[in-house]
Amino acid sequence: xxxxxxxxxxxxxxxxxxxxxxxxxxxxxxxxxxxxxxxxxxxxxxxxxxxxxxxxxxxxxxxxxxxxxxxxxxxxxxxxxxxxxxxxxxxxxxxxxxxxxxxxxxxxxxxxx
Amino acid sequence: xxxxxxxxxxxxxxxxxxxxxxxxxxxxxxxxxxxxxxxxxxxxxxxxxxxxxxxxxxxxxxxxxxxxxxxxxxxxxxxxxxxxxxxxxxxxxxxxxxxxxxxxxxxxxx
Numbered sequence: 522x523x524x525x526x527x528x529x530x531x532x533x534x535x536x537x538x539x540x541x542x543x544x545x546x547x548x549x550x551x552x553x554x555x556x557x558x559x560x561x562x563x564x565x566x567x568x569x570x571x572x573x574x575x576x577x578x579x580x581x582x583x584x585x586x587x588x589x590x591x592x593x594x595x596x597x598x599x600x601x602x603x604x605x606x607x608x609x610x611x612x613x614x615x616x617x618x619x620x621x622x623x624x625x626x627x628x629x630x631x632x633x634x
Numbered sequence: 635x636x637x638x639x640x641x642x643x644x645x646x647x648x649x650x651x652x653x654x655x656x657x658x659x660x661x662x663x664x665x666x667x668x669x670x671x672x673x674x675x676x677x678x679x680x681x682x683x684x685x686x687x688x689x690x691x692x693x694x695x696x697x698x699x700x701x702x703x704x705x706x707x708x709x710x711x712x713x714x715x716x717x718x719x720x721x722x723x724x725x726x727x728x729x730x731x732x733x734x735x736x737x738x739x740x741x742x743x744x
Contacts, residue, residue, distance in 0.1 A: 525677075554731065563638070564723070564734040577731065612677065621666050621685070623732060627677035 523547065525626035527613050533632045539601040542629045546595070546615030553596050554616075554623060555588060559609035567611075570596060571618070603633045636661045636728055640735035648743050653711040655738045657724030662702050668732065669698050669709050670723040678723065682709070714742045 526545045534540050546553045555567040567586070568578040572593035581588070585604070590596040600607055610630050614623040637660040647653060657667070666685045670678040682691045684700040684707065691698050695712040711718055721739045725732040 563736045566731040622683055625678035
């Protein structure tokens with residue numbers, strides 16, 4: 522079974538540009554989560570999808586962040602326009618409904634210059 | 635709001651010594667607690683998951699205990715090896731989302 526995959530692994534952009542991160546969950550996992558770790562801080566929850574529906578986006582920092590999960594498969598997280606404080610590692614995780622373990626992807630390291 | 639604390643922040647031990655990593659959380663109304671390992675530049679690997687009704691879980695050289703009422707968990711790694719060098723993260727599940735500690739970075743010296 523393939524694990525959670527994320528693309529790209531690294532992204533370096535200028536302040537004010539747009540970046541889109543992609544996450545492919547494990548096949549059959551209806552739950553998809555985005556987390557991020559900014560410099561020196563703990564990993565923080567951003568949002569949770571159940572299939573294509575946003576269940577909770579209380580962790581999204583502001584309206585420059587937009588997450589989508591069309592068709593309930595892969596998800597994208599767009600940052601527009603990017604700011605310096607958005608730099609960090611963005612993790613995606615998935616889980617099967619009714620189970621407890623979240624499986625994490627390798628993360629995307631975002632650097633905003 | 636759940637706060638998760640891990641002590642110590644870093645630990646260096648000689649090979650063969652047992653490791654004890656601590657995690658505390660402020661709200662005891664959790665569903666479960668999960669211990670992860672993260673290697674540099676890599677994702678998170680789940681090591682052990684303890685349900686709120688359980689007291690401990692074991693996997694090989696790893697043993698994790700949970701005292702929900704006092705808001706504490708401890709991860710024990712027996713007979714440490716250089717390959718155990720990594721950052722260990724504790725996370726508690728409130729409903730469906732995880733709240734993480736900052737991690738303990740472990741170095742096992744050969």
